[in-house]
Amino acid sequence: LEAVAGQALLALRQQRTAAAAARAERKAEATELRTTLLSAVGHDLRTPLTSIKASIGSLRAPDLALSEEDTAELMEAIELSADRLAGLIDNLLDSSRLATGAVKPHLRPVGYDEVVAHALSNVDSSDGVRVAVDDQLPAVLADPGLLERVVANVLDNALRHGGAPVSARASAHSGQVELRIVDHGKGLRKGAADSAFAPFQRLGGDRDTTPGVGLGLSVAKGFTEAMGGTIRAEDTPGGGLTVVVSLPAFSVEFEEEGVR
Incomplete structure (x- = not known):
């Protein structure tokens, strides 16, 4: 005992x-x-x-x-x-x-072309963005307001750190529709892709004087994942950063399940 x-x-x-x-x-x-x-x-x-x-x-x-x-x-x-x-x-x-888990997306079909157009109205230096998003692409299942914030934050980040011109283009495959925001700046240092979406990350490093608290990509990641999508960073061929936002394409199956 x-x-x-x-x-x-x-x-x-x-x-x-x-x-x-x-x-x-x-x-x-x-x-x-x-x-x-x-x-x-x-x-x-x-x-x-x-x-x-x-x-x-x-x-x-x-x-x-x-x-x-x-x-x-x-x-x-x-x-x-x-x-x-x-x-x-x-x-x-x-x-x-x-x-706090207070983000509750209201999903409905929306086109990337519509979202990008609205997002550009809230981005400084938007005339430096070249848009090539076909309005015939399938709609994605998303919350339009949240997706607009995602696109605006990614575009703003690209213009701040990569500089104009920035391009926005989209494509569909395997039930997903991807929006690619491409800049031709300095890009990320090797091995930094995973940390690019963490809060308070300044992509230019500690010596970067570009304004921005480092929350834009973090918010974009949180909103995208809340809508059932993914977001990732890739190297732009020739130099720069490409951010890819991928969301499910809207289909008849979603409509039959009650998504209008």
Whole structure:
């Protein structure tokens, strides 16, 4: 009995030690995540806010005579900075929704051509995107709003890190329809494809000064997987990055199951 009691006590102590270690690990991870978030968000909030404040200060300066062209440039700078802030906030909120499991897609048939057109209206420098998406391709089964955010985030990432021109093209095979966003920038370093969709990843490395908190591709991955699709990164032949969004093609079987 003493031996059994001793073993039971030892097992209990080991269990408590393991539980304490797990709690400590979760706390450390949460602290690291919070520190990373504050650092990244602090930097990316400060940059557009500084631009907005400087532009407004110039517009309000009583002793500064501005031409119509100068005024238009300052107003454009304010608008672009405000859009950048809105995009950052959207990605932070979306990341929170994904972390808490609050994303509930409403699936219906939608064409990539329609989604890409809507996404381009929310992307800066969209005139640098060449679209080659046939409207005769099968529709995909997706949540149009979520898919639009996926495409907008991937396009924005390609324009920021790869630069124009960026191309968007689609093809269908094996019951899937793939959308490929192709840039010709520096691409990813070797072995970095799997980590490209992790939160707070700056594809250009720590020295990259390109604005962006590093949540765009993470949100795109979460939304795509929530809709039953996949997203992956590939090297662009000749240099650059290609992001492939793959979703099930809508078929009669889906319609018979009640998807309208």
